[in-house]
Amino acid sequence: MEKLIGVWIAAFLTLCIYSFLYRDNPFYRFAEHLFVGISVGYGIVLSIHQGLIPLAWTPFWQAITQWPPGWGLTKLIPIAIGLLFFARLIPNYAWLIRYPIAILMGIGSGLAIPNVMQADIFRQVHGTLVPFSQIHAGTLSGSEIFGAILMLIGVISTLTYFFFSVEHRGVVGGVSKVGIIFLMIGFGSAFGNTVMGRVSLLIQRVEFLLQDWLHLI
Amino acid sequence: MLKQIMQIDRRIIFILVALAVIIPTLLKVSFPITISEPTRKLYDYIEDLPSGSTVLIAFDYGPSSMAELQPMGTAFLRHCFQKKIRVIGMTLVTEGATLGYETMQEAAKTTGAIDGVDYVYLGFRPGTIQVMLGMGTTINNIFESDYKEKPLAEIPMMEGIKNYDQIDLILDLASSSTTEAWITYINTRYNQKIAAGVTGVIISQMYPYLQTEQLIGLMSGLLGAAEYETLIETPAKATKRMSVQSFVHLLVFGLVILGNVAFFIQKRENENV
16 A cells, blocks of 8 residues: 555655656646755754764764763864854854864875875876887787777867967867867767666656556556 | 758657657567677677676666666666676766666566675766776775675675776766776776766767777767677567667658758859849
8 A cells, every 4th residue: 555655645746756858837847846855854854863863963962971071082183173064153252163164175185185196197198108009019900000099189179268368260270170070079969978878767657657646568 | 843842840850850759669660789899898808708707787868868878777687797897886977866776676686686696786876987986996995895784894796806907897977077087097097997888969079088988998879789689688668669760760760851942042043033
């Protein structure tokens, strides 16, 4: 019985959402607001149970009730720094929020900068150039050599398109036009994949309506 | 006629798309699936792992992406369980907690895998990057207990698994930027092997990582899931849905051509006037 009610509610909400394709209406807005509300509520409750309680409340309680006091007290330091976020609510002490923000930004940047440079720049440049050493060693097939050269042309011409310190005329203009072609191919591929992704969602909902709700398949 | 095509009510296109989905779904049409290289690489990697190896699967998606990513998760888990590869499940996304649990339960039920022996589901912890990095030191510090609040120390499968050193592969099923975070922080820092299964919307961003081997394998949307189902010889939801998908692609293809032909003919007529 519970499953049946669940299926009917899900079917009703699915139809409410798809009713937007005809035009905006109260049923669509009801389903949309319900979805947003439930998502936020679920997220908050889960964050409290999986984050706040085990990572802040339990260590805090253990630290203040433990006797004799031990190293557990050190856990009060990050908890206290976290609590400084709420200083924003008291106008006279609002400046205190700068400390947790500064710590977060410092840690975040310190972690991100070297790793992002390594993952997204050095490794990508390496990946673009390595096939040329393999060409030199004679280990690549004809199609792989063509792919490596095409990749290099694509990278250089696309980067040229985004290089605005030189006017895009003459050779630079020609190379940047080649870059536009590569960009367009990239956007076309992204559009095709997006269509596939969106249609997949529709297929799943139609399958649900025909199978679980109407029992037609 | 051309003017009518150019001014067609978009709701007629919606009806055509709906029919292109409903009719093949009712008729249960099926097309053969061709396997792409990135999906095969992931399959081959799992095939080459000895039994008793450990993989970690991150269910980093919500209900809006489960149509594409849940079949991937199910197919991958079936493969691991059939090969007696141990699986640790987790998520960095709040909505992923229940979805990941359900997917693991479903795959375990069909393969006879046992909770705590063949697989462990850790659930969700907030903090994304802090969680990823923390697990690199000690998993137990981040997840003291599993999803059902059983302490990790009491779970037989977790014996000897301390951090990424004991994990042979991380598979991220993602609908957002979590795969990039796994690559940036965990592949770069710990040299951990990463694979991904992502939605069609973000697949284009993943190919550069495949070429540099920062990703050892990649499943692309519903197609990737159907390919993996074909590889493990267990056609399921994704294979069925991919056949329906082909009809919609044909329709979209036709509409794009029709729209462009009408546009250029009308443009030429306007120039001649």
